[in-house]
Amino acid sequence: MKIVRIIARLNVGGPARHVAWLTAAALRAGLDSLLVAGTVPPGEDDMTYFARAEGVEPLIIPEMSREISPQDAVTVWKLWRLFVRERPDIVHTHTAKAGTVGRAAGWLYRWATPTALWGRPRACRFVHTYHGHIFHSYYGRWKTRLFLAVERWLARVATDRIVVISPQQYREIHEQFRVGCAAQFRIIPLGLDTNVFTDWQTRRTGARAAFGASDADVLVGIVGRLTEIKNHELFLEAVARFVEQSAAERKMSDTPRVRFLIIGDGHLRASLEERARALGLGGIVHFTGTRNDPEDFYAALDVVALTSLNEGTPLTLIEAMACERMVVATSVGGVVDLLGEPSIGEARGEAEGYTVCERGLSVRPRDAAAFSRALVRAVEDADLRRTLGARGRAFVASNYSKERLVEDVLRLYEELSPGRRQEAAAAATGERVARVGSGGSAAGLKGD
Secondary structure (H helix, E strand, O other), rough: EEEEEEEEEOOOHHHHHHHHHHHHHHHOOOOOEEEEOOOOOOOOOHHHHHHOOOOOEEEEEOOOOOOOOOHHHHHHHHHHHHHHHHOOOOOEEEEEEHHHHHHHHHHHHHHHHHHHHHHOOOEEEEEEOOOOOOOOOOOOOHHHHHHHHHHHHHHOOOOOEEEOHHHHHHHHHHOOOOOOHHHHHHOOOOOEHHHHHHHHHHHHHHHHHHHHHHOEEEEEEEEOOOHHOOOOHHHHHHHHHHHHHHHHHHHHHOOEEEEEEEOOOOHHHHHHHHHHHHHHHHHHEEEOOOOHHHHHHHHOOOOEEEEOOOOOHHHHHHHHHHHOOOEEEEOOOOHHHHOOOOOOHHHHHHHHOOEOOOEEEOOOOOOOOHHHHHHHHHHHHHHHHHHHHHHHHHHHHHHHHHHHHHHHHHHHHHOOHHEEEHHHHHHHHHHHHHHHHHOOOOOOOOOO
């Protein structure tokens, strides 16, 4: 079985790690797997090093990038030539731009052959994974409508399976925005290497010391690219309200010192730093830049925040939960499924505009006042932090292992290539045996 996997760019974030893990696992399972990526633009950090550390050397198409440009036609042409040369059984695209150019080239590859004249197109199956979507909060009204029309067309003519990473995302993409038909969809949650975070307690003291924090301090962090969709502006406004409320309602000498960390980088950094100074947060909010040690900085934090306007399933929250960190997040996309059902009888949260859920605090998007009150609750209530953190850890361990992700995707490939089913199943079984033999957890391999 030959698989070509395509992503627009290997920038810092969950999708880059996702495709590296899947490509590496497919190679180990005996499948012929190629990762194709575009260029990372200035202002974003490149994670090609992560793919290489997994034993994957991506094929770079320089013309492929996130934004629309005339070079997209060159990208489609190069992908078509790649498909003709490689003759893949499955083409699997990830993220919006790669999904567009990859499936457009795939449509040409499938039908631009003499055998199509008598109804026999090339035998290649096409899969697209939505890590998020661009159907709101990214672009203006007409541009969004154009992208939605393109996605509906691609789903109809050039997609065999559509993968979404949460039930909430399925409801949004299929039921709300009417992309694809129900039979095309498969829900395959993200996965990560949870073993990286198992010893977070032993790392905590040293990691906090690196931030200049004592055991008594409370560290609140937000992790992600400094870009508009992540809405760090709301985080700063919420912190400013938090500081104002703390000064007005509480004696600071009776409460722990609270510091706020913005972990990540991006083109908005300078403007966000200026906004923080304008709000009087210069000594309270600290910009750390990009960090490549999640096993350390999550261990250092007490609360992890997310203020996004739109999300798929944010890997940052899964990693935070893997470290038993309490999360406070806007109720967008797959965040809803991560946080779980609302707690019954939680009067304080209801009165203050946030919701205490099974595994975190949920806040309406764009509501800085409610987000601030949720942060106050998270800082004040150490017992709640421990309870929700422990639930999050158990939930992630049961549902978001890298092994489960790999098995789900390989099972999808077997479904799409029945002629290769027996061969692929044997290879996947050999991979599972190898993992267990090298110390992997048999319980972790069972999946859901």
